[in-house]
Amino acid sequence: MEKRNAFYAQSGGVTAVINATACGVIETARKHKDRIGKVYAGRNGILGALTEDLIDTSRESARAIAALKHTPSGAFGSCRYKLKSIEENSAQYERLMEVFQAHDIGYFFYNGGGDSQDTSHKVSQLSRKMGYPIQCIGIPKTVDNDLPVTDNCPGFGSVAKYVAVSIREAAFDVKSMAETSTKVFVMEVMGRHAGWIAAAGGLAGENEGDAPHVILFPEIAFDRRRFLARVKKCVKHYGYCVVCVSEGARFANGKFLADAGSTDAFGHKQLGGVAPVVADMIKQAHGYKYHWAVADYLQRAARHIASKTDVEQAYAMGRAAVQFALRGETAILPVIVRTSNKPYRWKIGSTTLARVANREKMMPRNYITRDGFGITQRCRTYLAPLIRGEAYPPYSNGLPNYIQLKNTPVPKKLATKFRV
Amino acid sequence: MEKRNAFYAQSGGVTAVINATACGVIETARKHKDRIGKVYAGRNGILGALTEDLIDTSRESARAIAALKHTPSGAFGSCRYKLKSIEENSAQYERLMEVFQAHDIGYFFYNGGGDSQDTSHKVSQLSRKMGYPIQCIGIPKTVDNDLPVTDNCPGFGSVAKYVAVSIREAAFDVKSMAETSTKVFVMEVMGRHAGWIAAAGGLAGENEGDAPHVILFPEIAFDRRRFLARVKKCVKHYGYCVVCVSEGARFANGKFLADAGSTDAFGHKQLGGVAPVVADMIKQAHGYKYHWAVADYLQRAARHIASKTDVEQAYAMGRAAVQFALRGETAILPVIVRTSNKPYRWKIGSTTLARVANREKMMPRNYITRDGFGITQRCRTYLAPLIRGEAYPPYSNGLPNYIQLKNTPVPKKLATKFRV
Numbered sequence: 106m107e108k109r110n111a112f113y114a115q116s117g118g119v120t121a122v123i124n125a126t127a128c129g130v131i132e133t134a135r136k137h138k139d140r141i142g143k144v145y146a147g148r149n150g151i152l153g154a155l156t157e158d159l160i161d162t163s164r165e166s167a168r169a170i171a172a173l174k175h176t177p178s179g180a181f182g183s184c185r186y187k188l189k190s191i192e193e194n195s196a197q198y199e200r201l202m203e204v205f206q207a208h209d210i211g212y213f214f215y216n217g218g219g220d221s222q223d224t225s226h227k228v229s230q231l232s233r234k235m236g237y238p239i240q241c242i243g244i245p246k247t248v249d250n251d252l253p254v255t256d257n258c259p260g261f262g263s264v265a266k267y268v269a270v271s272i273r274e275a276a277f278d279v280k281s282m283a284e285t286s287t288k289v290f291v292m293e294v295m296g297r298h299a300g301w302i303a304a305a306g307g308l309a310g311e312n313e314g315d316a317p318h319v320i321l322f323p324e325i326a327f328d329r330r331r332f333l334a335r336v337k338k339c340v341k342h343y344g345y346c347v348v349c350v351s352e353g354a355r356f357a358n359g360k361f362l363a364d365a366g367s368t369d370a371f372g373h374k375q376l377g378g379v380a381p382v383v384a385d386m387i388k389q390a391h392g393y394k395y396h397w398a399v400a401d402y403l404q405r406a407a408r409h410i411a412s413k414t415d416v417e418q419a420y421a422m423g424r425a426a427v428q429f430a431l432r433g434e435t436a437i438l439p440v441i442v443r444t445s446n447k448p449y450r451w452k453i454g455s456t457t458l459a460r461v462a463n464r465e466k467m468m469p470r471n472y473i474t475r476d477g478f479g480i481t482q483r484c485r486t487y488l489a490p491l492i493r494g495e496a497y498p499p500y501s502n503g504l505p506n507y508i509q510l511k512n513t514p515v516p517k518k519l520a521t522k523f524r525v
Numbered sequence: 526m527e528k529r530n531a532f533y534a535q536s537g538g539v540t541a542v543i544n545a546t547a548c549g550v551i552e553t554a555r556k557h558k559d560r561i562g563k564v565y566a567g568r569n570g571i572l573g574a575l576t577e578d579l580i581d582t583s584r585e586s587a588r589a590i591a592a593l594k595h596t597p598s599g600a601f602g603s604c605r606y607k608l609k610s611i612e613e614n615s616a617q618y619e620r621l622m623e624v625f626q627a628h629d630i631g632y633f634f635y636n637g638g639g640d641s642q643d644t645s646h647k648v649s650q651l652s653r654k655m656g657y658p659i660q661c662i663g664i665p666k667t668v669d670n671d672l673p674v675t676d677n678c679p680g681f682g683s684v685a686k687y688v689a690v691s692i693r694e695a696a697f698d699v700k701s702m703a704e705t706s707t708k709v710f711v712m713e714v715m716g717r718h719a720g721w722i723a724a725a726g727g728l729a730g731e732n733e734g735d736a737p738h739v740i741l742f743p744e745i746a747f748d749r750r751r752f753l754a755r756v757k758k759c760v761k762h763y764g765y766c767v768v769c770v771s772e773g774a775r776f777a778n779g780k781f782l783a784d785a786g787s788t789d790a791f792g793h794k795q796l797g798g799v800a801p802v803v804a805d806m807i808k809q810a811h812g813y814k815y816h817w818a819v820a821d822y823l824q825r826a827a828r829h830i831a832s833k834t835d836v837e838q839a840y841a842m843g844r845a846a847v848q849f850a851l852r853g854e855t856a857i858l859p860v861i862v863r864t865s866n867k868p869y870r871w872k873i874g875s876t877t878l879a880r881v882a883n884r885e886k887m888m889p890r891n892y893i894t895r896d897g898f899g900i901t902q903r904c905r906t907y908l909a910p911l912i913r914g915e916a917y918p919p920y921s922n923g924l925p926n927y928i929q930l931k932n933t934p935v936p937k938k939l940a941t942k943f944r945v
Contacts, residue, residue, distance in 0.1 A: 119701050121694075149704040178697035184705040266923055273924060274541075274826035277598035281539050284569040285604040290822060308924065378801075398821035402710060406694035409830055412923065492923035503686055503832065503912035504728065507697060 108140055109211030111430075112154060113162075114147035115179040115246075116217030116224075120260030121267075121408040122419035123246050124180045126216055128173040129423020130244070131162050135170075140431055145208060145515055149182035151215075151224065155197065155525050157204050159515035172508035174420060175498035177408035180510050186525070188224045191231065198231050200523045206237060207518040212430045213239050216423075218247040218258075222438060223462035229436040242426045243438030243458050246419075248405045250301035251465045254456040255440035257491055259422055260405070262415030265305030266492035267407040268294050268349070271400065272309035276316030276347045279396070283345035289336065289387050290347045291397040292317075293380035295404060297353040300324050300468045302404075305488055306349035307480035316347035318478075321383070323353030324468050325477035327362055333390045335478060340393060350383050409505050413494025418451070425453045449490030528560055529631025531850075532574060533582075534567035535599040535666075536637030536644075540680030541687075541828040542839035543666050544600045546636055548593040549843025550664070551582050555590075560851055565628060565935055569602035571635075571644065575617065575945050577624050579935040592928035594840060595918035597828035600930050606945070608644045611651065618651050620943045626657060627938040632850045633659050636843075638667035638678075642858060643882035649856040662846045663858030663878050666839075668825045670721035671885045674876040675860035677911055679842055680825070682835030685725030686912035687827040688714050688769070691820065692729035696736030696767045699816070703765035709756065709807050710767045711817040712737075713800035715824060717773040720744050720888045722824075725908055726769035727900035736767035738898075741803070743773030744888050745897035747782055753810045755898060760813060770803050829925050833914025838871070845873045869910035 113130050115123055127146070134141040146160040147153030153160070160181050162170070173180055188197050205213070215225040222243040229241035245252050250261035272292055279290045296302040300322035310316050318339040321327060339346035354362045363379040380397040388395055418441055425439035438461060442454040472484035480488075498505040533550050535543055547566070554561040566580040567573030573580070580601050582590070593600055608617050625633070633652075635645040642663040649661035665672050670681035692712055699710045716722040720742035730736055738759040741747060759766035774782045783799040800817040808815055838861055845859035858881060862874040892904035900908075918925040 115701075119698055152704065176697070177694050179701035182701050182704055185702070186705050269924055270829050271823045271827075273927065274597050274828060275822040277596070277927060278539055278822045278826040281535075281599035281602050282605070284572065284602055285606050287822075292823075311922075311924075381798075396821050397819070398823050399817070399819050400823065401816050401818035402695040402698045402707075403691045403712075403818050403820065406698040407691075408694060409690050489922060494923065495917070495920055497915070497917070500915055502731075502909060503914065504689055504693060504731075507693065 108142050110142040110209050111144045111212035111214060112147065112205065112210045113144055113214040114150045114153065114216065115181060115183040116150045116215060116221035117183060117185060118248065118405065119179040119183050120246060120248050120405050121177040121263040121411045122259055122415050123216060124173040124176045124178065125416050125419040126244055126246065126259060126423035127180060128170055129420040130214055130427055131170050133424045133427040137427070137431060141212065142209070145210065146181035148512065150184035150186065151188065152184050152186055152525055154201055154204050155523050157517050157519050159208065160512045161515045164513040165510050169508055169510055174416065175408060175496070176507040177406045180508070181512065187220050188227065191227060198227065201228060202231065202235055202237055203519065205239060208515065211239060213241045214244055214426050215241070216244040216246050218249070219252055219461060219463050219465060222458050226436065226458035226462045229458060240430045240433070240435040241458065242430050242434065243461070244422050244426045245438060245440065248302065249296055249299055251299045251467070253461055253464045253466045256443040256451065257441055259415060259419035261301060262412035262418070262491035263407065264295065264302055264404050265308070265488060266412040267404045267410050268302055268306045269308040269492060270410055272306045272317050272347060272349055275398065276309065279345050279347060286394060287396045288340050288345050288393040289384065289395040291350060291380045291384045291395065292348070293350050293352055293378050293397070293399045296323065296351045298323060298465060300351050303349055303351035304468060304472060304480050304484055305492065308485065308488055308492060314343050317349040318343065318346045319348045320479055321348065321350040321354040322468065322473060322477070323351050323355060325473060326357035327354055329386070333387065336387055337391055348383060350379050352379055354379055408498055408507070411496050412492045413496040414491055416496040421453060429455065446486055446490070449493070528562050530562040530629050531564045531632035531634060532567065532625065532630045533564055533634040534570045534573065534636065535601060535603040536570045536635060536641035537603060537605060538668065538825065539599040539603050540666060540668050540825055541597040541683040541831045542679055542836050543636060544593040544596045544598065545836050545839040546664055546666065546679060546843035547600060548590055549840040550634055550847055551590050553844045553847040557847070557851055561632065562629070565630065566601035568932065570604035570606065571608065572604050572606055572945055574621050574624050575943050577937050577939050579628065580932045581935045584933040585930050589928055589930055594836065595828060595916070596927040597826045600928070601932065607640050608647065611647060618647065621648060622651065622655055622657055623939065625659060628935065631659060633661045634664055634846050635661070636664040636666050638669070639672055639881060639883050639885060642878050646856065646878035646882045649878060660850045660853070660855040661878065662850050662854065663881070664842050664846045665858060665860065668722065669716055669719055671719045671887070673881055673884045673886045676863040676871065677861055679835060679839035681721060682832035682838070682911035683827065684715065684722055684824050685728070685908060686832040687824045687830050688722055688726045689728040689912060690830055692726045692737050692767060692769055695818065696729065699765050699767060706814060707816045708760050708765050708813040709804065709815040711800045711804045711815065712767070712769050713772055713798050713817070713819045714769060716743065716771045718743060718885060720771050723769055723771035724888060724892060724900050724904055725912070728905065728908055728912060734763050737769040738763065738766045739768045740899055741768065741770040741774040742888065742893060742897070743771050743775060745893060746777035747774055749806070753807065756807055757811055768803060770799050772799055774799055828918055828927070831916050832912045833916040834911055836916040841873060849875065866906055866910070869913070
């Protein structure tokens with residue numbers, strides 16, 4: 106079979122382990138030089154393809170590529186950029202094909218969430234239509250864990266571990282201060298649409314009375330009165346109360362709690378997230394001293410406390426994507442299939458791009474306790490293995506030794522520029 | 526010499542390593558059973574002494590006590606409670622003496638910051654005056670690193686490491702998204718009075734262009750115009766800008782930036798910290814998309830990423846305190862003396878409680894760059910060894926295995942109660 110180049114791009118919000126996937130792709134491709142020429146990465150994701158700004162990963166040493174496995178963020182740059190439909194903007198797709206043809210790209214690996222797999226899907230359709238063969242393989246990634254079909258998404262396990270560890274630690278802190286100081290701690294976590302990350306916070310507590318005492322999910326309409334009563338009860342029983350709130354928590358009318366806050370002198374919406382809103386609500390009602398935290402990017406970038414399971418799965422997805430391509434597959438993506446809970450076992454399966462494009466997987470209702478403030482045993486069984494194992498990066502001078510690649514550009518071959 | 530009991534208490538905000546100090550105290554005392562009977566801990570710090578609510582640490586196994594070395598927070602409870610002066614409230618001091626006498630306490634170990642050492646100092650004076658001999662030994666602790674005499678304070682190195690690691694990770698994230706998304710990231714760190722923690726954020730960057738690009742110290746009056754110009758320059762040059770802001774950052778008139786925000790419909794001050802204020806200021810001026818994080822307690826509780834140097838020093842301070850007591854010393858506290866930068870070497874020294882009580886150590890001006898936005902080489906030389914080394918806790922099921930002690934109460938001997 107002829108030897109062709111590969112294109113790899115990272116898409117959407119980055120994670121602690123998306124580079125582990127890149128590592129899996131590149132290392133596996135390098136083992137098959139008879140079939141795969143060079144792996145070109147898109148600088149800033151798909152934008153790099155549109156603007157013919159490709160990175161030649163063959164210029165990186167084996168050691169540098171291996172270091173991607175322990176480096177968070179997107180080593181080649183990612184982007185928030187969704188291609189329009191072919192009907193709306195066929196020029197974008199024609200440009201992609203033009204760039205791919207110019208650089209003899211026969212493999213398209215797109216590492217992202219549901220939106221991105223929609224793009225992969227379109228590219229695969231177009232390639233067929235235009236008679237220019239490209240094997241399009243998606244690779245799952247999202248901290249939100251909301252992709253369908255796959256048991257879980259690479260990126261989620263590490264954010265879940267970060268959130269569970271952080272809540273456990275902060276809870277120990279608050280508990281030891283509660284007698285004379287802070288009684289309520291509110292931690293805001295990511296997940297605008299689905300409560301998977303908030304649910305992971307629930308893993309912090311293993312016994313009756315352990316924090317977090319209340320979880321606020323986007324899936325459960327916020328009820329102020331019931332919430333405040335629960336907080337009061339916790340402070341009374343345990344001496345303190347830890348709340349884990351999803352950024353997507355909302356009222357019954359769909360309005361985000363984060364939007365319920367104040368406006369400033371200029372009429373701007375309050376600057377903060379949902380944590381300060383919830384903390385202040387408690388203060389107004391009960392007078393408890395509070396602290397709150399918003400981890401924001403810290404949670405999805407926290408490679409220092411990544412889940413070993415997550416790192417391994419992220420790498421395996423990258424490797425599987427290349428193996429699928431070598432087998433001649435297209436328009437599919439590898440997924441994680443859980444074969445056993447105890448002991449936790451998983452294997453690699455696959456699904457079609459069409460089945461995952463633009464679809465979100467919500468938390469099942471039976472993962473949330475009846476009162477809406479906690480997670481069920483079923484949820485724990487699902488989540489627990491995903492945060493298991495530590496996979497520490499190497500350190501120099503007390504700091505994690507993350508790689509910054511050279512990211513050497515591939516010489517352009519096209520005379521035309523493309524405006525995005 | 527006669528055998529007497531010891532009293533140990535944790536005071537003020539807890540840290541990732543104050544329990545390592547407790548471990549040092551208890552393990553060392555247990556090696557000297559001929560001289561030290563039982564170690565009683567105050568439940569919730571000095572409150573436990575005032576209310577005769579003592580914890581019998583002899584009821585804990587050697588294994589449980591050893592586990593304190595890797596457990597954050599205050600295992601016996603801490604408190605924010607400053608004793609008044611003897612003139613103002615002599616009853617408090619008389620009560621302490623009464624409790625100590627009732628439980629045959631001859632050693633008083635007080636683990637805290639400057640305020641707490643003021644208390645230790647007063648107890649030592651009173652013990653002399655009342656003719657009831659107690660050896661009063663302070664033990665330094667504070668994440669703020671603002672105690673005088675000692676080269677650094679146990680608790681600081683770990684928060685410094687957390688902040689530097691977190692900023693490095695978040696910066697990698699922002700950098701990979703900046704082309705089409707977030708261009709500015711603002712991280713708020715602790716340190717209301719001194720900029721030590723903010724300075725530690727500076728360690729995240731080692732090369733020109735590395736984040737953090739701007740540090741806002743409490744020691745440097747905030748200049749809006751210069752700050753905004755600097756942010757703009759960074760985004761232009763590097764494509765993104767990471768700001769590390771101390772919660773104590775303030776204007777030239779002394780007003781905190783965090784107080785400069787909006788008020789809500791009820792006239793309450795804005796709920797957020799300083800990070801959202803700074804982020805919004807940038808958005809208003811330049812229109813950049815931003816994200817911000819407030820780590821709050823997460824930073825001081827983050828035992829999972831504690832500095833090995835810090836853990837060792839925290840333990841050594843506890844051990845030294847007991848050794849000082851056994852040598853008959855009183856009214857002193859152990860301190861860390863740096864004897865060499867390269868290689869980093871330190872030894873244990875001592876100073877008097879009088880010299881540290883109620884005094885704060887500010888950042889020297891020559892630790893901050895001339896423009897006020899960064900740290901100097903001198904500052905790096907000072908800070909670098911304090912975050913060095915990792916000291917991971919053990920994990921079970923993907924979570925750090927922190928100890929919760931039994932905290933068995935010592936039977937009360939006094940008929941009287943004391944209201945605090």
